[in-house]
Amino acid sequence: MQNKDWDKKGEIMMKKKALGFVALAAVLSLGFTACGNKDGADKSTDGGEKTEEAAKFPSMIENEADSLEGGTLKVAMPYDTQFQGVFSYALQEDAYDDMLLQPAEQFLFNTGEDFRYNDTGLAVPEFDTDNNKVIVTLKDDLKWSDGEPLTTDDVIFAYEVVGHKDYTGVRYDDRLGNIEGMEAYHAGEAETISGIKKIDDKVVEITFNEINPSVEYGSGLLQYAMPKHYLKDIPVDKLVESDEIRKNPVTTGPFTIANVKTGESVEYVANEHYFKGKPKLDKMVITVVPNSTVVDELKAKRFDVALDMPSDSFESYKEIEGYQNVGREELYYSYIGFKFGKFDKEKGEAVADPNAKMADKALREAIAYSIDTEQLGEKIYDGLRVPANSVIVPAFADLHDSELEAFKADPEKSKKILEKAGYKDTNDDGFVEDKEGKELVINLAAMSGGASSETVADYFKQSMENIGLKVEYTTGRLIELNSFYDKVLGDTDDVDMYAAAWGVGTDPNPAESFGRTAQFNMMRYTSEDMDKVLKDISSQKAFDEDFSKKAYKDFQALVKKDIPVIPINYNYRISVVNDRVKGYNYSYYVSEEIPNNWFGVSVTEEKTK
Amino acid sequence: MWKTILRRVILMIPQIIILSMFIFALAKAMPGDPFTGLITPNTDPNRIEELREEAGLNDPWPTQYVNWVKKAVKGDFGVSYVKKMPVSRVIADKAVNTIWLSTFALILTYAIALPFGMLAGRYQNSFFDRFVVAYNYISFAVPPFVLSLLMMYAFGYKLAWFPTNGSGTVGIPHGTLEFYVDKFQHIILPAITQALLATAVTIQYLRTEVIDSKGLDYVKTARSKGVPEGKVYTRHIFRNASLPVASTFGYEITGLIGGSIFIETIFGYPGIGKLFIDSLNGRDYSVITALVLILGIATLVGTLLSDIILSIVDPRIRIQ
Numbered sequence: 001m002q003n004k005d006w007d008k009k010g011e012i013m014m015k016k017k018a019l020g021f022v023a024l025a026a027v028l029s030l031g032f033t034a035c036g037n038k039d040g041a042d043k044s045t046d047g048g049e050k051t052e053e054a055a056k057f058p059s060m061i062e063n064e065a066d067s068l069e070g071g072t073l074k075v076a077m078p079y080d081t082q083f084q085g086v087f088s089y090a091l092q093e094d095a096y097d098d099m100l101l102q103p104a105e106q107f108l109f110n111t112g113e114d115f116r117y118n119d120t121g122l123a124v125p126e127f128d129t130d131n132n133k134v135i136v137t138l139k140d141d142l143k144w145s146d147g148e149p150l151t152t153d154d155v156i157f158a159y160e161v162v163g164h165k166d167y168t169g170v171r172y173d174d175r176l177g178n179i180e181g182m183e184a185y186h187a188g189e190a191e192t193i194s195g196i197k198k199i200d201d202k203v204v205e206i207t208f209n210e211i212n213p214s215v216e217y218g219s220g221l222l223q224y225a226m227p228k229h230y231l232k233d234i235p236v237d238k239l240v241e242s243d244e245i246r247k248n249p250v251t252t253g254p255f256t257i258a259n260v261k262t263g264e265s266v267e268y269v270a271n272e273h274y275f276k277g278k279p280k281l282d283k284m285v286i287t288v289v290p291n292s293t294v295v296d297e298l299k300a301k302r303f304d305v306a307l308d309m310p311s312d313s314f315e316s317y318k319e320i321e322g323y324q325n326v327g328r329e330e331l332y333y334s335y336i337g338f339k340f341g342k343f344d345k346e347k348g349e350a351v352a353d354p355n356a357k358m359a360d361k362a363l364r365e366a367i368a369y370s371i372d373t374e375q376l377g378e379k380i381y382d383g384l385r386v387p388a389n390s391v392i393v394p395a396f397a398d399l400h401d402s403e404l405e406a407f408k409a410d411p412e413k414s415k416k417i418l419e420k421a422g423y424k425d426t427n428d429d430g431f432v433e434d435k436e437g438k439e440l441v442i443n444l445a446a447m448s449g450g451a452s453s454e455t456v457a458d459y460f461k462q463s464m465e466n467i468g469l470k471v472e473y474t475t476g477r478l479i480e481l482n483s484f485y486d487k488v489l490g491d492t493d494d495v496d497m498y499a500a501a502w503g504v505g506t507d508p509n510p511a512e513s514f515g516r517t518a519q520f521n522m523m524r525y526t527s528e529d530m531d532k533v534l535k536d537i538s539s540q541k542a543f544d545e546d547f548s549k550k551a552y553k554d555f556q557a558l559v560k561k562d563i564p565v566i567p568i569n570y571n572y573r574i575s576v577v578n579d580r581v582k583g584y585n586y587s588y589y590v591s592e593e594i595p596n597n598w599f600g601v602s603v604t605e606e607k608t609k
Numbered sequence: 610m611w612k613t614i615l616r617r618v619i620l621m622i623p624q625i626i627i628l629s630m631f632i633f634a635l636a637k638a639m640p641g642d643p644f645t646g647l648i649t650p651n652t653d654p655n656r657i658e659e660l661r662e663e664a665g666l667n668d669p670w671p672t673q674y675v676n677w678v679k680k681a682v683k684g685d686f687g688v689s690y691v692k693k694m695p696v697s698r699v700i701a702d703k704a705v706n707t708i709w710l711s712t713f714a715l716i717l718t719y720a721i722a723l724p725f726g727m728l729a730g731r732y733q734n735s736f737f738d739r740f741v742v743a744y745n746y747i748s749f750a751v752p753p754f755v756l757s758l759l760m761m762y763a764f765g766y767k768l769a770w771f772p773t774n775g776s777g778t779v780g781i782p783h784g785t786l787e788f789y790v791d792k793f794q795h796i797i798l799p800a801i802t803q804a805l806l807a808t809a810v811t812i813q814y815l816r817t818e819v820i821d822s823k824g825l826d827y828v829k830t831a832r833s834k835g836v837p838e839g840k841v842y843t844r845h846i847f848r849n850a851s852l853p854v855a856s857t858f859g860y861e862i863t864g865l866i867g868g869s870i871f872i873e874t875i876f877g878y879p880g881i882g883k884l885f886i887d888s889l890n891g892r893d894y895s896v897i898t899a900l901v902l903i904l905g906i907a908t909l910v911g912t913l914l915s916d917i918i919l920s921i922v923d924p925r926i927r928i929q
Contacts (some may be wrong), residue, residue: 296765
C-alpha cells in the first residue's frame, strides 16, 4: 500500500505546504481501524462527547536549556518504501517527498490558524475580489539558495511550468484553469498566460475568470516559485527526471539539499541566503526508517526526531526514555458512507436511486446510533483517535461546528427507529427484514491493509448485527485498496455502504466530496438542500465571514440530518522528539519570526540523549 | 557444445515472448492503475484522465503490449509511473545495491557451506557433524523474517555493531575509502543473514555425497595408491561430491540479480527485491514488466549456465 495514498492528504500537502506531512501508508491503515473489543464496545460511554480537547498533545516541547551553535539534527521518517526524490512542489506527487522538501523550501504564502494565506511567507497576497484579482508582492532582498535574486519572473515561471502542455505532474487543475488565459496556454495555443501580469520585479497581478472564497485558501494560487535562471533550459517534460530537481535543487528554505542518497536519505546544510537569516543548525539529515524498526532506532538514540509515527502502534512509542511526543490533529476523518446511486458519466453528475437499499433515512440513522466511535478510538488507538461529530474537521476552528452533537451509541434507540420504520424480523432468523418483508442483507465494503483493519470492520459489522441488521462483507472479506476504490468509485452493485477515510485538505470547501458533480462524492448522494448550501459556500458572498460561517454551519447540520455519511473518528498524528532538541514546531501554523517549521530548531547538547 | 548453447539461446526467444505476454496481461489484470492513487480531491479527475490517456492506459492491452515491445527491443522500458524516472535508471540504481549484497552473501554462503559440508561428511557422527546437522535443521526451518529480525535485534540494536538501515550514509563522497567501508558496514549484517539462510541445501548435498562416496571404488583405489587422506577428500571426493552443488550454481548467479524481498525489506536495504514489491504495490507497470522480464531472462540464462558448469565439472556429461 506504500505509494497509494488514497487519501487526499498527500496532495493537499503539496499544494499547501504549511501543513506538514502525512504518511500515506499510515493514512490507509488509519482509514480503517477501530475496535473489535466486544466487551468494551458494549459498555458504551458518553459517545457524543465534544471533540475540543485539541491540546491533548502539545505541538511543541519546551526546552529551557541554551541552544548550541551549529550541530547536526538526525531525523527519521518512518516509511516502508523508498522515497521518490522529486524535490519540487510543482512536480512531486507524494507526501514523503513533500516532507523532505519542507526544510529546503519556504512558501511564498504561509497559512494562518484559519488556513487562509497570510503574509508571513516570502510574499504578501492581496485579494481584490471586486476585480477577480490577486496581487502578489514579494518581500525585499529575496534570494535563491545559490545566491541569485528571486523575482516575479520565478513566480510566473512556476505557473508556466505547471500550466505547460508538456507538464507531467498532477498539480494542474481546473482551479489553475480559472486563471485568465490559462486554458489557452495549457492547450499550447498561447505563449504566455494572459491573466498573469508582471508589474515589476516585486509585484505580479493574477486575474481569475471568476473568484470565490477558496482562493483565500490558495485555490488557483501556487504556493511556491521556481528558479527560472536554473531550470529554464530544461524541457518541461524532462524536468522531473533532471538532476537539477533530484540531486541539486535550488531552493528558498532555511536549509538546502546538499546530498541525496536516492530513496534512503537526504542531507541538508544551512542556507545562508534564507530570508530570515541562517538557521542555528549546520546540518540536518532525514533518513527513511521502516515502520517496524523506528521505535528501536529511537531507543538506540540514533535519531533526534521521528516524524509522523505510525498510528496503529502508539503503545510502543508512548513513552520512550529521553524523548517526548508532540502531536497535532490531522486534517482527516474516518467515516462510513452510504451508497445512494451511481455516477452518470454522460451527465457528469451523481444520480441517486430512490429505491437504493440505503435510501431510507431511518436505516442510516439506526446504523449511526449503533456504533460507538469513542470506544473505537480509546480501545484500539490508545486515545490517538477521538469521536468525530462533523465532516469539517476541528482544525478549521472558525468553521467547525463544535456544538453539533455526534451520534451517540444507543442500540436501543436504533432498534426503535428500525421498528418504527417498519423493519421487522418476520422469519425469526434474528435479523430484520425490509419494509416489504423481504430479507435484508447489507453489503459493507471495508479495506484491508492496516494492522487493525479487520478488527474495526468486524466491529462495525457486529454493531449493526446487534441492532438486528444482517451485514455481509462485499466479496466476503476485506478488500485490497485498489479493488476497494474500483468498487466504490465504480458504483458496483455489491456495495451498500463502505468504511473509508477522507483527508480534507487545507481548503475546507467540501464541494469535492459532497457536490452533485463531484466524482469523489462516492456516496452519490444528492439533494437540493445540499446544492444550495454548497453554492453558498462557494459564492462571492462567502467572502463575508459571517455569511461563510453560517453556510458551513448549515452544511454540517445538513450532513447530520441527511446522514449520507457517519463521521467516525478524528486522528492525532504524533512525532517523537529527543530532549536535546529545542524549538521543533509540529503544528500547522508558523509564526512571522519563524516562518518555516525547521527554521527555529536547534540542539542543546552535543549528543542525542 | 557451442552449437547447443546457441540452440538453447534461440529457444529462449519464444519463451521470453510468452513470459512477457503473460506478465503484461497479469499486471494489467490487477485492480487499479498507477494513477488510481493520485486521484484525490485536490487533483482534478480530468487531469488524471488526461495523464492516463497520454500514458496510453486507455488502449486495449494488446495494443499497449505491442507498443511496449516496440520500445523494449530497443532497450527502452519506458518511464516509471511512480518514480518518474526512466525504468532502466531505476533498475540500474537498485541492481547495484542488490549485486553488492548478493555477491557478498554468496561468497559467505560458500565460505560456510563448503567446509561445513565436507567436514561434517568426513567426520560423520562426530560432535562437529552433529552440530552441523543441528545447525542445518535450524537454518532451514527458521523463517527468513524471523532470523532477520533476530539478527537485527542482536547485532544491530543490542550489541550495536552494525547500522540497521539503508545501504549507506548520505554525504560521503563516492570512491573514497570511507565510502566503501561505510557500504561494507551496511551490507555485512543482511549478507550474513542471507548466507545463513542459504547454506542448508549446499551443506546437506555435500555432506550426503561425501558420506556416500567414502566407500566407493575410486576412493578405495586412491587410498590404496597411497594418496594422503587429506587429498583423498579435497581432490577425489570433493570433485564428485560437488556435482549437485555445481548444478545449482547457475541459479545462484541468477539470484544475484533477484535479491531477497524479505531481507531487503526488513533491513531497509534498497535493492531489486524491495523495488519489486514496491512496484507491485504501486502498480508501477513499467517497472514490474521490465523486472519480471529481466529476472525471467536471468533464470533462463541461469539454467543454461548450470548445464554448462555441470559439463565442465563432470566430464561424463557432454552437451550434445
